[in-house]
Amino acid sequence: MGINRYLYYLIFLNMIINVVVLVPNILINDRFNGALMAMLVSIPISLTLIYFFGKAIARFPGMGLPEILKDHLPKWGHHSTLFLFGVMWYLIGLIPLLVFVSIIKDYINQDNDRLLIISVLLILLVFCCRLNSKTLLYGMEVLLVINVPLVLFLIAKLLINKEMNWDAILEIGTHFFGIPSLQSIAAATFMFTGYTNMVIFQRIFEGKFKFKHIWMIGVLGLLFLLTSFFIPIGYQGTDGVANYMLPWLVTADSIRIEFFVVERVLYLFIFVYISIGLIGTIIFWHIALDLLKNIFPEKSRDKSSWAILILFSAVAMTLEIFLNEYDRYDFTSAWLIVRLFGELLLVLIMSYAARKKALK
Amino acid sequence: MKTIRLTLILILMLTVFTGCGLKDIDKRFFVIGIGLDQPEDEDNKIKVSLKLAIPPKESGKSAEFQVLTAETETITEAVRTIKSKVDKELDFGHTKIIVLGQKLVQNDVRFVFDWLQRRRDIQKIAFITVGKPSGLEVLNVKPPSETLPADSLILPFGQGGVESPSVVQQKLYQFYQKTTERGLDPILPIVEAKKEYFDIKQAGVFNKKKLKVELSKEETKMFNMINTGLEHTDVKIKRDNKTAMVAVEKASADYDIVQGKKPSIQMNIDIEGIVEEQTSRDPVTEKALQKYEKAGSKEVKATALSLLKKLQKENVDPIGFGLRYRSRSWNNDTEWEEWQSIYPTIDFKVKVDFKLLTPGIIK
Numbered sequence: 115m116g117i118n119r120y121l122y123y124l125i126f127l128n129m130i131i132n133v134v135v136l137v138p139n140i141l142i143n144d145r146f147n148g149a150l151m152a153m154l155v156s157i158p159i160s161l162t163l164i165y166f167f168g169k170a171i172a173r174f175p176g177m178g179l180p181e182i183l184k185d186h187l188p189k190w191g192h193h194s195t196l197f198l199f200g201v202m203w204y205l206i207g208l209i210p211l212l213v214f215v216s217i218i219k220d221y222i223n224q225d226n227d228r229l230l231i232i233s234v235l236l237i238l239l240v241f242c243c244r245l246n247s248k249t250l251l252y253g254m255e256v257l258l259v260i261n262v263p264l265v266l267f268l269i270a271k272l273l274i275n276k277e278m279n280w281d282a283i284l285e286i287g288t289h290f291f292g293i294p295s296l297q298s299i300a301a302a303t304f305m306f307t308g309y310t311n312m313v314i315f316q317r318i319f320e321g322k323f324k325f326k327h328i329w330m331i332g333v334l335g336l337l338f339l340l341t342s343f344f345i346p347i348g349y350q351g352t353d354g355v356a357n358y359m360l361p362w363l364v365t366a367d368s369i370r371i372e373f374f375v376v377e378r379v380l381y382l383f384i385f386v387y388i389s390i391g392l393i394g395t396i397i398f399w400h401i402a403l404d405l406l407k408n409i410f411p412e413k414s415r416d417k418s419s420w421a422i423l424i425l426f427s428a429v430a431m432t433l434e435i436f437l438n439e440y441d442r443y444d445f446t447s448a449w450l451i452v453r454l455f456g457e458l459l460l461v462l463i464m465s466y467a468a469r470k471k472a473l474k
Numbered sequence: 475m476k477t478i479r480l481t482l483i484l485i486l487m488l489t490v491f492t493g494c495g496l497k498d499i500d501k502r503f504f505v506i507g508i509g510l511d512q513p514e515d516e517d518n519k520i521k522v523s524l525k526l527a528i529p530p531k532e533s534g535k536s537a538e539f540q541v542l543t544a545e546t547e548t549i550t551e552a553v554r555t556i557k558s559k560v561d562k563e564l565d566f567g568h569t570k571i572i573v574l575g576q577k578l579v580q581n582d583v584r585f586v587f588d589w590l591q592r593r594r595d596i597q598k599i600a601f602i603t604v605g606k607p608s609g610l611e612v613l614n615v616k617p618p619s620e621t622l623p624a625d626s627l628i629l630p631f632g633q634g635g636v637e638s639p640s641v642v643q644q645k646l647y648q649f650y651q652k653t654t655e656r657g658l659d660p661i662l663p664i665v666e667a668k669k670e671y672f673d674i675k676q677a678g679v680f681n682k683k684k685l686k687v688e689l690s691k692e693e694t695k696m697f698n699m700i701n702t703g704l705e706h707t708d709v710k711i712k713r714d715n716k717t718a719m720v721a722v723e724k725a726s727a728d729y730d731i732v733q734g735k736k737p738s739i740q741m742n743i744d745i746e747g748i749v750e751e752q753t754s755r756d757p758v759t760e761k762a763l764q765k766y767e768k769a770g771s772k773e774v775k776a777t778a779l780s781l782l783k784k785l786q787k788e789n790v791d792p793i794g795f796g797l798r799y800r801s802r803s804w805n806n807d808t809e810w811e812e813w814q815s816i817y818p819t820i821d822f823k824v825k826v827d828f829k830l831l832t833p834g835i836i837k
Contacts, residue, residue: 241479276702279658282655282797282801284801284802285800285801287801350647350651351658352655352797357591370599372632378597
């Protein structure tokens with residue numbers, strides 16, 4: 115497998131955490147209006163982007179985005195791009211964090227204060243973000259090895275259960291022909307965006323990785339999309355599924371494991387997704403931190419990274435105070451659209467830089 | 475430096491996550507069953523009964539419980555009222571059974587589910603049933619064999635205990651799902667409270683809002699056979715004054731909706747079984763076995779048709795024919811209206827494949 119496996123871990127991570135980035139919610143809201151078509155459209159879009167990104171980044175072995183931009187863009191362009199992408203990566207990690215706070219509050223301990231929960235999580239995140247990239251990847255590997263079998267077990271358990279209503283799924287299948295909304299396309303493409311994390315992690319690969327088997331990413335992404343979209347529908351019904359704030363949580367609470375430590379599968383689900391989601395947030399914020407601190411001169415980077423992290427925490431707490439659950443949903447779906455265009459921009463900039471380098 | 479930092483974080487975390495919601499387990503009352511009934515006073519809307527488990531003080535003692543009741547306008551208020559009557563915190567995390575009183579389900583019951591579904595601490599896998607004569611009385615039954623409170627009420631529904639073919643198993647989330655799904659109507663088992671035991675053999679079908687029709691024991695069995703398939707059931711066969719019982723090892727059904735000028739539902743039922751008992755003294759020869767098969771398939775067909783026609787007459791659809799129709803039709807805008815006009819007059823064609831594998835140990 116070699117070092118290349120970390121690339122696939124990064125891609126895989128995004129596919130699993132879609133549930134906590136509210137991707138299924140957005141798709142389920144569009145289930146009668148072309149959500150399936152959006153999934154189908156998202157595959158060629160994403161695979162094309164991956165192809166061009168892979169081609170461009172192969173020209174910069176061992177370099178991260180800050181170094182690439184520094185060499186090939188004017189200073190103002192370099193700084194503003196870093197800032198833009200830094201903010202984007204920060205927000206991608208922020209959404210699961212906000213979702214976790216409400217899950218922890220609702221299902222683990224209702225008496226805890228929301229601010230207390232988020233501050234404890236933030237302490238963990240702030241320290242982990244500052245670890246070096248290699249340690250983070252190793253940590254991610256360990257967590258994935260522990261949790262992925264549990265995720266697969268959950269999905270299998272849900273799929274083979276007799277209570278799953280396949281007619282409901284087929285009924286949504288007959289709504290295949292519909293014009294997909296931009297929102298659901300943006301949500302569906304999120305599944306495939308793990309590769310963009312290479313903008314920083316490429317440094318430790320030292321040019322030894324390649325984007326191989328792109329089709330496999332497409333197939334895997336589609337499978338995860340279909341499961342995270344259809345399973346809640348199979349359990350909560352074509353009409354009833356829209357009644358829930360977080361359909362996946364209720365679906366996990368709809369089955370029981372009779373011969374296990376806990377009967378309520380919900381707690382297994384929460385355990386798995388919080389651990390995977392937190393490592394996701396750590397990785398995204400690690401990238402965000404790296405991108406943002408490169409705006410500052412080299413000497414003051416250590417100090418400025420602390421300042422950035424304090425800012426991260428402050429913004430997270432402010433949003434936690436002011437956003438209710440509906441705001442969070444609107445915020446997420448708006449952010450997913452912005453992210454799609456950001457991804458396009460990233461690939462364009464990378465290709466531009468690669469071309470410039472080739473011409474030199 | 476790094477280790478010191480880490481230790482500090484860990485200590486901080488320990489003080490924050492003290493677990494168990496800051497209330498010890500002996501300061502909690504576990505609510506194991508909720509009974510919801512029509513109130514006696516007309517000003518109120520609901521009568522809530524909570525079955526609280528009392529942990530035995532010495533080992534070897536049998537299950538103790540306490541049932542507390544309150545009547546108010548909303549369930550939340552009732553729970554608050556009950557809270558003021560007890561000394562410990564009520565905990566709904568272990569609520570396993572919800573009983574709707576027989577009188578309550580005669581009217582629109584959907585308002586009850588708002589509370590049950592909105593509360594995050596109530597398991598969505600709690601079993602839900604209709605209670606005869608009332609939810610309170612079902613909760614009050616204390617079978618002598620019980621080792622844990624409400625055990626004998628919960629076990630028949632889970633697969634852990636007795637497996638009875640006439641028990642319809644419904645979880646809270648399923649009922650709620652079916653109150654909104656077009657083409658699939660809710661069904662609930664009916665539990666009858668006797669002096670020291672429960673009788674669970676019937677089921678009631680809802681028309682989204684209220685109880686519409688009650689199924690008999692045979693019809694309930696047939697419903698289970700069609701809906702999920704059965705592994706242990708029996709069929710009574712009557713043939714020229716002789717009666718035979720067949721132990722069914724496997725029974726399953728599938729159906730198709732045939733469209734066209736005269737739409738029909740074609741159902742195939744497969745049954746495999748062995749003869750368990752017969753009243754006749756004649757040996758069960760090969761010929762007799764075939765005759766039993768024939769008579770058996772006739773019997774099953776008649777039961778199935780009577781169930782399907784009964785459901786059709788009341789215009790309820792707990793099996794999900796409507797959803798099946800929707801899922802096979804691409805006319806998404808009109809399919810539901812189409813089905814609503816088709817269902818009251820649709821034809822049922824039932825084919826039964828009845829197989830007797832052996833007469834048993836003796837011929």
